[in-house]
Amino acid sequence: xxxxxxxxxxxxxxxxxxxYSGDFLSLPCYEIDVDGKSIxxxxxxxxxxARVSTIFVKxxxxxPWLEAMQPDEVLVDIGxxxxxxxxxxxxxxGCRVYAFEPEALNYAxxxxxxxxxxxxxxxxxxxxxxxxxxxxxxxRLGAFGIGYSHHDFGENTWTQDMVFGAGTTAKDARLEQxxxxxxxxALIEAGVIPVPDHIKIDVDGLESRVIAGxxxxxxxxxxxxxxxxVDHRIEASYQLIDDLTAMGWQYSMAQLRxxxxxxxxxxxxxxxxxxxxxxxxxxxxxxxxxxxxxxEFLDSYHPPLDQAGQVIKGNPRLxxxxxxxxxxxxxxxxxxxxxxxxxxxxxxxxxxx
Numbered sequence: 001x002x003x004x005x006x007x008x009x010x011x012x013x014x015x016x017x018x019x020y021s022g023d024f025l026s027l028p029c030y031e032i033d034v035d036g037k038s039i040x041x042x043x044x045x046x047x048x049x050a051r052v053s054t055i056f057v058k059x060x061x062x063x064p065w066l067e068a069m070q071p072d073e074v075l076v077d078i079g080x081x082x083x084x085x086x087x088x089x090x091x092x093x094g095c096r097v098y099a100f101e102p103e104a105l106n107y108a109x110x111x112x113x114x115x116x117x118x119x120x121x122x123x124x125x126x127x128x129x130x131x132x133x134x135x136x137x138x139x140r141l142g143a144f145g146i147g148y149s150h151h152d153f154g155e156n157t158w159t160q161d162m163v164f165g166a167g168t169t170a171k172d173a174r175l176e177q178x179x180x181x182x183x184x185x186a187l188i189e190a191g192v193i194p195v196p197d198h199i200k201i202d203v204d205g206l207e208s209r210v211i212a213g214x215x216x217x218x219x220x221x222x223x224x225x226x227x228x229x230v231d232h233r234i235e236a237s238y239q240l241i242d243d244l245t246a247m248g249w250q251y252s253m254a255q256l257r258x259x260x261x262x263x264x265x266x267x268x269x270x271x272x273x274x275x276x277x278x279x280x281x282x283x284x285x286x287x288x289x290x291x292x293x294x295x296e297f298l299d300s301y302h303p304p305l306d307q308a309g310q311v312i313k314g315n316p317r318l319x320x321x322x323x324x325x326x327x328x329x330x331x332x333x334x335x336x337x338x339x340x341x342x343x344x345x346x347x348x349x350x351x352x353x
Contacts, residue, residue, distance in 0.1 A: 003289045006064035006297040009304060010034070010056040012316040017043070020116040029116050032316075039091045041084070042112040047147035051084050053316050057304045061258040064297045065227060065283055068290075069093040073197040073224075076100070076184065078130045078210055082147055083110040083123070085200065090122045097122065098193045102129035102139050102153060102179045105146045124193075129153035131181040131206070132213035139179035142204075143169050150204045153181055157205050183213025195220050200227040202281075208236035211243070218247060225290060231279040232272060241273075241282065249284040255294035256280050261305045263298065 016031040020040060029040040030052045041052050056063055066085060069075065071094030077086045080099035089095040101107045107127045114123045129139060131153060142150030143164045150162060158171045187193050195217060201210050207228060217223060226249065231237040245251075257264045272278050283290070306312055 001287050001289045003068045003293045006293055007035075007067060008297075008300045009060055009302065010063065011304070011313050012053065012056055014317040014319050015049075015053055016319045022115065025115070027112060027116055034088075034092055037092055039088060040113070040116045041082070041087065042109055042116055044082070044109050044112075044146040047145065048082060048109070049318075051082070051147055054311075055084060055088070057260055057311060059281060060260055060301070060304065061255045061283065061294060061297065062227065062281065063088075064293060065225065066095075067093060068293055069095050069198060072096055074098070074194055075198045075200065076193070076196040077200045078184070079149075079200075079202040079204070080110055080125070081106050081149060081202075083113045083125070086110070086123055087113050087117055087119065090119050091117055094122075095198075097124070098196070099123060099125045100128050100130050101125065102127060102177075102181075103141065103148075103151050104177055105144070106148075109146055127180075129179050129181040130184060130203070130213065131209045132183055133181065134183070134186065135181045137179060137181065138176040140174040140176055141169075142174075143167065144175050152204075153179055153206065184210070185214050185216045188217060195222045197222060198225045198227075199223065202227075202229045204229075205231055205234055205237060207231075207240060211240055218244070218249075224285065224287065226284045228282050228284065229279065230282050232276045233279070237279075238273075238276060244284050248286060250286065250288075250291070251282045251284050252291040252294040254291065254298040255283050258294070258298050258301055259303065261303050261307055261309070263301060263303065 012032060018029050018031045018040070020027050020029050028043040030043060030049060031038055031040045032052065041048065062085060066089045069089060073095050075089050075095045075097045077097060077099040080086050080101040083099055086097045086099040090097045099110060101110050107125065110125045114120055114125060135154060137154040140152040140156050142148050142162060148164060156171070156174065161171050162169045188195055201207055203210055207230065218226070228240060230240060253266055253269065256269045257266065272280070304311055304313070
């Protein structure tokens with residue numbers, strides 16, 4: 001197969017605040033432009049703003065992987081959070097995306113992001129925990145807030161309290177939500193979704209259960225790539241590297257070396273694996289064209305962060321709300337309608353008194 005040459009690492013110059021209006025709902029959004037395409041994410045606090053602002057920084061090799069996908073290929077995004085990458089793949093590459101996110105607040109934001117990009121029919125969201133069985137259980141939260149992660153379905157995998165910015169979640173005092181799980185193989189067998197071309201799995205330590213529930217899918221010849229977050233410190237997660245390579249899957253050392261703070265030496269990657277330290281996103285493939293793509297991306301790569309974690313070229317500018325006349329008109333019209341409704345309500349109250 002032949003893949004297009006990857007774009008060098010992108011730098012986001014600005015994030016615009018705009019308002020997206022539909023027939024029944026208007027939402028403030030963050031909007032970015034990528035190669036002439038406008039991509040929007042609903043405003044939902046500082047964490048979501050940070051995720052949007054660092055979309056090209058946080059996981060550098062994920063972006064060329066998404067951009068190499070072809071229109072109408074199918075991507076399954078397991079652990080989609082608010083849909084940062086689901087929306088990007090659908091809006092930029094034209095993929096058909098099935099996104100799975102069990103946490104209530106993130107799932108709501110995921111659906112808002114589908115709405116503000118007019119991607120209904122292109123992205124479908126499911127409020128499901130993907131696992132190796134159908135089950136009704138509790139989802140133990142990392143934190144009750146939009147954009148947060150590290151949630152556990154059906155068990156508590158934490159070994160200690162977790163710090164999220166200025167807040168801390170106690171290991172034994174996690175909030176819970178009722179939730180439902182199923183497996184990817186079961187959904188495909190039932191005809192709910194088609195066999196995907198690509199799978200993204202980011203479930204913060206429960207990857208082994210997701211993989212156990214998609215063994216048939218992993219063996220299907222239509223599946224081209226699998227992005228899997230591997231925590232080297234968790235035995236079941238680390239074992240997945242050997243499990244997938246035993247099934248004929250490969251990974252790219254060039255892709256693993258593409259770190260946001262540095263180009264890792266090959267020996268450093270092997271040391272992390274050998275000593276079971278940290279974790280990496282592994283993108284597995286069968287066709288060597290993917291290895292060539294990641295090597296080409298690495299050849300022109302400059303890490304976007306310095307060793308202190310600061311963006312070398314600076315953070316994107318946040319441009320104020322309603323930067324176009326149509327948006328300003330829409331807001332003024334909404335303000336007039338609100339003022340009229342308030343006046344009518346006041347008259348009714350006066351009449352009743």
